[in-house]
Amino acid sequence: MIRVLVVDDDFMVAKVHSGYVSRVEGFEVVGVAHTGADAVVAVDELRPDLVLLDIYLPDIDGLSVLRQLRGRPAADPDVIVITAARDLDTVRGAVHGGALHYLIKPFTYEALRERLESFRAVHRALAEIPGDAPTAQQDVDRLFGTRARGIAPPKGLSAETARTVEETVREHSSDGGDLSAAECADAIEISRVSARKYLEHFVESGKAEVRLRYGGTGRPERRYRWL
Template sequence: MLVVDDDFMVAKVHSGYVARVDGFEVVGVAHSGADAVRAADELRPDLVLLDIYLPDVDGLAVLRNLRDSDADPDVIVITAARDLDTVRGAIRGGALHYLIKPFSYEALRDQLEHFRSLHRKLGSLPGDAPAAQQDVDELFGARARNPVAPPKGLASETAEVVERILREVTADGGDLSATECADATALSRVSARKYLEHFVASGRAEVRLRYGGAGRPERRYRWV
């Protein structure tokens, strides 16, 4: 896999995420569009994690270039860009998925597992025979049937409570930290964060980083 991000530390974090998923390996890291195209041509990765905001060219231009190249890897877009034009551009460019930064390890793991299952299905089909409609439906519908696994010990009743509180805070224009969620639900901070991260991984919530004084930035959650 090739990781493309202009921020050296972010690229390192994402590479670490990839290394934690069994069967996946980062073969290269690029910090510009030109380096990404060159690395893809030299390394021939099966998958590229592609940022949109690059110092030399737009990531969508890199995506189109990769599609026209001999390497032609699959691409998952990873970006802070939320505008619909960028999302449409990624879809039209053939990206497998679009992850909005900052995302959790679980969210990326889910996409890598989807990529793996997709290619296993493709590999199981006979190359010299026409695909049946059932095969095509499974390939194009695999994403919907591959939901994020719920955290161990997740209770539906508690999830509903966390969801209700998160929805209320978001409706008022705010966001919520794991500590604040724990206070509102009488959960431990660890349990509250587990539920919140599950909602993020399943696409029902988003997380933003709030930078303050010393220490790690605070993760703030909103319902989407």
């Protein structure tokens, strides 16, 4: 389980966000803090993997908390900023501080779920890389691609269809299987060309991988599996 600390000065908002986190498979809320000072103490005591960090806190601002967390090598969790702040300086400060994502309040469960699943993909990918072996370039590219690329599908691709394609690939990958663009297209009744666009988007964003299956003649078939 990925351990999450929720930091928000509003008790009801913190409760809502905690509920969101608990609904996502593989995540658990291990603590809630309502001030910056309490957040720093909670990180030291609970050692969460991820912090959902508000910027507007009653004692010190979230960016100051973020800087303090980065100075603690023994407890250095990843951070997703959740805030109503829209000014460029705050966004820039979050980026420079190493925040994984920046969610502007109010946001939906789906918006947070996508960020959490993106984090989970990185978390799992890191765990799969042998600690005593040199890291391959493809591993590095996949990790940084997952962290840096946007969540929403590119222009011309709908979020609703992307979700359907994702569910289809997940289902086929649950038992170690994979599927082709043609098989995906048949399953959800869209064109093969469209299915491949969505599948390649997931590969580029680090959520899926593609394997080549070589047959007797012709070009190899591209097979997709959810990571």
